[in-house]
Amino acid sequence: DTGVSQNPRHKITKRGQNVTFxxxxxxxxxxxxxxxxxxGQGPEFLTYFQxxxxxxxxxxxxxxxxxxRPKGSFSTLEIQRTEQGDSAMYxxxxxxxxxxxxxxxxxxxxxRLTVL
Amino acid sequence: xxxxxxxxxxxxxxxxxxxxxxxxYSVSGNPYLFWYVQYPNRGLQFLLKYIxxxxxxxxxxxxxxxxxxxQTSFHLKKPSALVSDSALYFxxxxxxxxxxxxxxxxxxxxxxx
Numbered sequence: 001d002t003g004v005s006q007n008p009r010h011k012i013t014k015r016g017q018n019v020t021f022x023x024x025x026x027x028x029x030x031x032x033x034x035x036x037x038x039x040g041q042g043p044e045f046l047t048y049f050q051x052x053x054x055x056x057x058x059x060x061x062x063x064x065x066x067x068x069r070p071k072g073s074f075s076t077l078e079i080q081r082t083e084q085g086d087s088a089m090y091x092x093x094x095x096x097x098x099x100x101x102x103x104x105x106x107x108x109x110x111x112r113l114t115v116l
Numbered sequence: 117x118x119x120x121x122x123x124x125x126x127x128x129x130x131x132x133x134x135x136x137x138x139x140x141y142s143v144s145g146n147p148y149l150f151w152y153v154q155y156p157n158r159g160l161q162f163l164l165k166y167i168x169x170x171x172x173x174x175x176x177x178x179x180x181x182x183x184x185x186x187q188t189s190f191h192l193k194k195p196s197a198l199v200s201d202s203a204l205y206f207x208x209x210x211x212x213x214x215x216x217x218x219x220x221x222x223x224x225x226x227x228x229x
Contacts, residue, residue, distance in 0.1 A: 004159070033216060042120075042206050042219035043160070056216065091159065104150065105217060107159040 002027065004108035006092050012114045013082055020078045021111040025094030032075050033105060034067055035091040036060065043091055049075060050097065082115045089113075118143040120207050120220035128226045129197045137192040137223045139207030149190040150208040150217065151181055160206065166190060177201070197227045 005024040013019050025032045030051050035043035046065070047057045051072035061067075064082075069075040079086055089112050093105035119142045129135045141147055148167055152160040164175025171183040181192045190207060207220045 035219075040221070042208075042221045045216045045218065048216055055214070093160075104162055104165060105160075106162070107152075109157070109159040 004092055004094055004106055006090075006108035006111050008111060009109065010112045010114075012116065014116050015084060016081055018078065018080045019082060019113060020076050021090050021092075021113075022074060022076050023092030023094075023108060024074045025092070026106055027073075029094035029096050029106070030072065031095045031097055032069055033093040033095075034075070034077050035093065037089045037091055037110070038087075046077075079113070082113075084115045087113055087115045118147075118209050118211055118215065118218045120209050120218055122205075122207055122220035122223045124223050125221075126224045126226065128228060131199055131227050131229050132196050135192075135194050135197045135201070135225065135227070137205050137207075137225060139190045139192065139220060140188050141190060141207070141209040142188065143209050143211050145211055148210050148212065149181075149183060151175065151179070151190075151192050152206045152208060152219075154204040154206065154222070156203075163192070163205075197225075199227045199229050201225060202227045 033048040034046040037043045045058050046061050047067050049069040052069050064080045067077045089110040091110045093107045095105050121140045150165045151163040153163050154160050164173050166173050166183045174180045179194050204222045204224050206222045208217045210217050
């Protein structure tokens with residue numbers, strides 16, 4: 001079974017460095033979501049794609065954050081000039097389009113970022 | 117804008133007793149409602165959802181949830197708790213458009229043997 005895969009699982013970096021996370025969704029899913037989760041909080045929406053088109057971005061997604069899904073398959077989330085406040089678990093999820101389901105998301109295990 | 121409230125940060129229950137984890141929501145129109153569970157160092161796992169129809173929905177691992185439109189609630193329940201049910205539980209809501217899921221803060225369930 002190939003569920004949603006994320007890597008790296010853990011990343012420790014120094015403030016000011018750039019980091020990139022990768023997400024491979026379930027192959028037949030055309031929607032891909034990025035969420036961020038900090039300790040004691042629920043997942044907060046960052047952005048989502050339908051195929052290669054980025055359809056919505058949260059106000060949480062500052063201009064230091066960029067996400068791509070170039071061929072409508074895997075996606076990358078890059079954070080430039082990291083800050084300590086970026087330390088969090090970055091979650092990726094995928095789903096088929098709402099026309100064929102009711103929005104259930106399938107999550108990966110997350111990529112934990114620690115900024116020193 | 118849609119939102120979810122989980123009023124309890126922590127719920128403690130003895131093994132074998134019934135459990136309830138509370139959730140209330142706010143959304144324009146009719147909601148889609150979900151419960152997810154998160155075990156340590158694992159991703160969120162889908163438990164159950166309410167879309168339409170019967171207000172009592174059954175899900176994985178013996179969990180169920182009751183949709184109450186007048187109280188805008190979707191409480192998670194299980195008749196007999198297991199120690200292995202101890203985890204973090206998240207309620208989530210979306211409207212019937214293309215909006216992303218909005219999650220609550222989570223409730224930590226601790227089942228004591």
